[in-house]
Amino acid sequence: xxxxxxxxxxxxxxxxxxxxxxxxxxxxxxxxxxxxxxxxxxxxxxxxxxxxxxxxxxxxxxxxxxxxxxxxxxxxxxxxxxxxxxxxxxxxxxxxxxxxxxxxxxxxxxxxxxxxxxxxxxxxxxxxxxxxxxxxxxxxxxxxxxxxxxxxxxxx
Amino acid sequence: xxxxxxxxxxxxxxxxxxxxxxxxxxxxxxxxxxxxxxxxxxxxxxxxxxxxxxxxxxxxxxxxxxxxxxxxxxxxxxxxxxxxxxxxxxxxxxxxxxxxxxxxxxxxxxxxxxxxxxxxxxxxxxxxxxxxxxxxxxxxxxxxxxxxxxxxxxxx
DNA sequence: TCCAGTTAATTAACATGTTCACTATCAGGA
DNA sequence: TCCTGATAGTGAACATGTTAATTAACTGGA
Numbered sequence: 001x002x003x004x005x006x007x008x009x010x011x012x013x014x015x016x017x018x019x020x021x022x023x024x025x026x027x028x029x030x031x032x033x034x035x036x037x038x039x040x041x042x043x044x045x046x047x048x049x050x051x052x053x054x055x056x057x058x059x060x061x062x063x064x065x066x067x068x069x070x071x072x073x074x075x076x077x078x079x080x081x082x083x084x085x086x087x088x089x090x091x092x093x094x095x096x097x098x099x100x101x102x103x104x105x106x107x108x109x110x111x112x113x114x115x116x117x118x119x120x121x122x123x124x125x126x127x128x129x130x131x132x133x134x135x136x137x138x139x140x141x142x143x144x145x146x147x148x149x150x151x152x153x154x155x156x
Numbered sequence: 157x158x159x160x161x162x163x164x165x166x167x168x169x170x171x172x173x174x175x176x177x178x179x180x181x182x183x184x185x186x187x188x189x190x191x192x193x194x195x196x197x198x199x200x201x202x203x204x205x206x207x208x209x210x211x212x213x214x215x216x217x218x219x220x221x222x223x224x225x226x227x228x229x230x231x232x233x234x235x236x237x238x239x240x241x242x243x244x245x246x247x248x249x250x251x252x253x254x255x256x257x258x259x260x261x262x263x264x265x266x267x268x269x270x271x272x273x274x275x276x277x278x279x280x281x282x283x284x285x286x287x288x289x290x291x292x293x294x295x296x297x298x299x300x301x302x303x304x305x306x307x308x309x310x311x312x
Numbered sequence: 313t314c315c316a317g318t319t320a321a322t323t324a325a326c327a328t329g330t331t332c333a334c335t336a337t338c339a340g341g342a
Numbered sequence: 343t344c345c346t347g348a349t350a351g352t353g354a355a356c357a358t359g360t361t362a363a364t365t366a367a368c369t370g371g372a
Contacts, residue, residue, distance in 0.1 A: 013280065019292060019296055020187060020190070024183060026299050026306075029303060029306045030179070031176060035360085045360095046327080056170065062350075063351090070177070070180050072328090073350080075330085079327085098336075098338080099338065099350040100337095131306070135301075143178040147178070147182050149287055149288075150186075150286060195330085202359095218320075219321090228358090228360070229320080230321090231358050231360090234357075255367045256320065256367095
């Protein structure tokens with residue numbers, strides 16, 4: 001039986017020292033840098049994530065898009081409908097598995113991304129200047145490593 | 157003029173090395189640990205954040221609650237309405253400033269939090285075991301420091 | 313005192329988050 | 343072949359995110 005004293009077994013950590021809260025707060029501040037740009041081009045954060053994930057992968061099924069963009073399946077259904085109606089993506093049933101929907105950027109979608117990329121890169125550069133390139137890289141590494149730890153723990 | 161070569165001025169960083177994306181991904185994994193508990197007690201993430209922020213502060217106006225819980229004013233309006241109807245909080249107009257709404261936990265609200273605290277603490281402890289207490293503390297510090305940097309930059 | 317400018321909060325409208333339910337499809341065995 | 347179970351995707355319902363517009367209340371001067 002562990003004997004080490006716990007200060008207060010039933011006390012919640014202060015929200016200023018709370019990991020999920022700090023992740024949320026930092027992300028909010030950072031997104032404030034990007035939101036005006038996205039809004040000016042009439043895309044939401046989530047739509048932009050979908051487009052970027054597609055740009056990286058050429059073609060993906062909906063499941064992979066959802067996972068990579070951190071979007072739940074029901075939300076993705078609606079987002080894909082919107083992006084499709086807007087002509088930014090193309091969808092097709094997988095011939096080898098009738099359940100899957102394959103998704104890819106359209107020519108217009110690629111052009112759209114390229115139009116926004118300079119602004120996005122500029123915002124990112126501003127952030128990097130404030131945070132510091134070194135610190136920013138360390139933070140990204142720390143986040144990625146922690147993600148890996150959670151993935152490993154999940155498999156057991 | 158800086159001469160250092162930029163690999164591609166108009167190239168977006170890979171989403172696996174993207175700070176906002178990693179913040180989002182890690183937060184999602186972590187919240188997966190807490191969501192079942194919140195759902196079992198019929199509170200949303202956001203409602204829980206509001207309750208916890210109130211617990212820390214005794215009494216706050218809506219503006220402070222919104223800022224501390226990372227919730228926008230329109231969302232908070234709806235959430236307060238829900239929590240009030242449920243008897244977990246009490247609201248009153250500020251006597252010295254008719255615009256402000258002062259908010260505090262009700263007795264039932266305090267009891268509710270205390271009922272969930274053991275489960276929440278247990279989830280947090282599980283996470284800490286997976287991530288490592290040291291790494292977790294470092295990560296929280298790094299996030300807090302980065303937040304401070306952004307705050308300072310904003311003031312100028 | 314009056315008024316223009318600011319702030320706190322709410323409402324509206326649309327997009328997304330979240331869980332549940334449901335359909336269609338696939339995979340593996342009896 | 344049939345059946346059970348698992349997977350991909352969608353629809354529904356309610357809560358929240360996001361921006362814009364609105365109302366009420368405060369503030370600081372002319």
